[in-house]
Amino acid sequence: MAISVQRLDFLLAVSREGGIQAAADALRVSPSAVSQQIRKLERECGSELLVRTHSGAVLTEAGKIVVAGAERIESELDRTVRELLEADGVPTGIVRLASFQTVIRGLVLPNLDIFAERAPGIDLHLRESTADAALAAVRRGRADIAVLEYDSEIPRGPRGVNVAPLLQEPWYMVYPSTYPDPSDPRALAGETWLGVDPDTAAGIATTRLSQQWGFTTSSKYVYEDYDVALHMVATGLGIAVLPKLGLGTLPDGVKVRMLTGLGTRRLVLCVSAARSRQSDTIDHTCKVLRQIALTQWEQRDMNAAPTTTQV
Numbered sequence: 238m239a240i241s242v243q244r245l246d247f248l249l250a251v252s253r254e255g256g257i258q259a260a261a262d263a264l265r266v267s268p269s270a271v272s273q274q275i276r277k278l279e280r281e282c283g284s285e286l287l288v289r290t291h292s293g294a295v296l297t298e299a300g301k302i303v304v305a306g307a308e309r310i311e312s313e314l315d316r317t318v319r320e321l322l323e324a325d326g327v328p329t330g331i332v333r334l335a336s337f338q339t340v341i342r343g344l345v346l347p348n349l350d351i352f353a354e355r356a357p358g359i360d361l362h363l364r365e366s367t368a369d370a371a372l373a374a375v376r377r378g379r380a381d382i383a384v385l386e387y388d389s390e391i392p393r394g395p396r397g398v399n400v401a402p403l404l405q406e407p408w409y410m411v412y413p414s415t416y417p418d419p420s421d422p423r424a425l426a427g428e429t430w431l432g433v434d435p436d437t438a439a440g441i442a443t444t445r446l447s448q449q450w451g452f453t454t455s456s457k458y459v460y461e462d463y464d465v466a467l468h469m470v471a472t473g474l475g476i477a478v479l480p481k482l483g484l485g486t487l488p489d490g491v492k493v494r495m496l497t498g499l500g501t502r503r504l505v506l507c508v509s510a511a512r513s514r515q516s517d518t519i520d521h522t523c524k525v526l527r528q529i530a531l532t533q534w535e536q537r538d539m540n541a542a543p544t545t546t547q548v
Contacts, residue, residue, distance in 0.1 A: 239281060240278070240281050240282060240303075241277070241278065241281060242310065244274045244275075244277060244278040244281070245278070245303070245306075245307035245310065245311075246264070246307075247260065247264070247271050247274040247275055247278065248275060248278060248286060248287075248300065248303060248304060248307060249304060249307050249308070249311070250263050250264050250271070251271065251275065251287065251294050252296060252300075252304045255293045255294070256292075256293035256294050257271050257272055257275075257289070257294055259293075275287060278303075282299065282303060284297070284299035284300075285297050285299065285300075286299055286300035286303055287300055328356070328358055328359060328517045328518040328520075328521040328522075329358030329359065329518065330358070330359065330360070330516075330518040331359075331360045331362060332359055332360070332361055332362065332381045332382065332518055332519055332522045333362045333364065333374075333379070333380045333381045333382070334361060334362065334363055334364070334380065334381070334382045334383075334384070334522070335363075335364045335365075335366040335370070335371035335374050335375070335380040335382070335383050335384075336365070336366065336371055336383060336384035336385075337365065337366065337367065337368060337371075337384075337386070338365055338462065338463075338464075339463055339480075339482050339483050339485070340384045340482070340504065341363055341365055342485070343482045343483075343485055344404075344482060344526075344529065344530060344533065345361075345363065345526075347533075348529045348533065349361075351529055351532075352525055352526075352529065355525045355528065356521055356522060356525045358518075359518055359521065359522055361522070364380065366380075366383075368383075368385045368386065371383035371384070371385065371507075372385060372398070372507055375398060375507055375508065375509055376397060376398065376509065378509070381508065381509070381516070381519050381522075382506055382507065382508055382519065382522060382523065382526075383506075383507040383508075384403060384504055384505070384506060384507070385504070385505050385507055386437075386438045386480075386502055386503070386504055386505075387438055387502070387503045387505065388438040388439075388441040388442050388500060388501075388502060388503075397509065397510050397511070398507050398508065398509060398510060399507070399508050399509075399510045400505050400506070400507055401505060401506045401508070401523060401527075402503065402504075402505055402506075402527075403504040403505055403506050403526060403527060403530055404482070404503070404504040404530040405501045405502075405503050405504075406480050406481040406482055406501060406502050406503075406504075407480070407481055407495050407496065407497065407499075407501055407502075408442050408478055408479070408480055408495075408496045408499045408500070408501070408502065409478070409479050409480070409481065409484060409493045409494060409495055409496060410422060410425075410476060410477075410478060410493065410494045410496050411466070411467065411470050411476065411477045411478075411479050411484070411491055411492070411493050412425060412428070412470060412476040412477075412491075412492055412493075412494075413470055413471065413472075413473045413475075413476075413490060413491065413492070414489075414490050414491060414492050415473055415490070416428065416476075416492070418492070422494060423450050425476060426450040426451055426452045427452070428452075428475065428476055429455050429458065429474065429475035429476065430443070430447065430452050430453075430454045430455060430475055430476050430477070430478075431454065431455055431458050431459065431460055431466055431469055431470070431474065431475045431476065431477045432454040432455045432456055432457075432458060432459035432460070433454070433459065433460055433461070433466070433477075433478075434461065438480070438502045439463075439477075439478060439479065439480065439483070439502075442478050442499055442500065442502070443477075443478040445499065445500070446478055446496070446499060455475055458474045458475050460477070463479055463480075463483030463484075463485070464483075464485060466479060466483070467479070467483075467484070467485065467487065467488055467491060468488055470490075470491050471488040471489065471490040471491050472490075473490070478496070478499075480502035481502075482502075482504075504530075506523050506526065506527075508523065
């Protein structure tokens with residue numbers, strides 16, 4: 238009995254994704270290609286490996302045995318690759334990153350392929366978390382890196398934690414497209430401005446702008462998540478002050494203006510001082526994340542240039 242190792246990837250994909258179509262999507266091939274490879278694998282094994290149903294594909298007992306073997310092979314190959322990388326001096330290991338949703342969704346997830354290319358030996362684990370929880374996880378050894386946000390000034394890092402810059406980004410005024418576009422944006426000061434936690438970076442920036450422009454934020458429409466704020470604005474509920482990374486994919490019905498003179502939102506990498514001194518893997522992860530942040534911002538600046546408004 239000769240089993241093609243290459244075909245095992247198709248069976249693993251079906252097992253993990255729950256069906257032929259889902260496996261095809263994950264592998265970026267056609268469903269017929271997946272089915273063809275599974276049929277060939279069944280002939281090589283001399284057993285039926287899948288039972289195809291209307292709701293998906295179910296492993297037979299023989300299929301479960303083959304999948305278990307395929308997972309052991311996959312694990313051994315991964316270990317071999319790590320050992321080869323280590324022999325070449327490439328940092329390897331697991332790095333646990335904790336941060337809030339705009340960083341994970343807007344910066345990390347779109348660039349996972351780039352991260353894998355520049356840090357092939359690092360297995361990046363992600364956890365969405367509040368800033369306080371992320372920092373606590375680093376201090377307690379439950380996370381290796383936390384990404385935090387500050388408005389303009391970065392305070393001295395907490396005791397036992399090293400702080401390094403990741404990204405500095407401007408603030409934007411985001412307003413409904415049904416509003417007029419005045420030559421002086423202060424004309425919009427009389428409109429409704431969405432409320433936000435005053436202790437957050439966005440809250441501090443909004444408070445500073447409200448003091449300069451003389452408006453009061455709403456207690457009726459209050460957001461925590463930037464994506465929620467965008468959709469509140471799109472619905473016409475009011476205006477928000479958001480950082481560049483928080484703009485994401487703008488929904489219909491939204492306009493933006495950069496607010497210069499309002500300071501910036503600063504994202505920082507927080508790492509345990511003790512772990513940082515001992516881990517080339519963590520240091521390399523931070524380096525790659527900074528490279529990705531810089532590259533992404535250069536590309537965004539070339540592709541889009543929202544109207545700038547002097548505060």
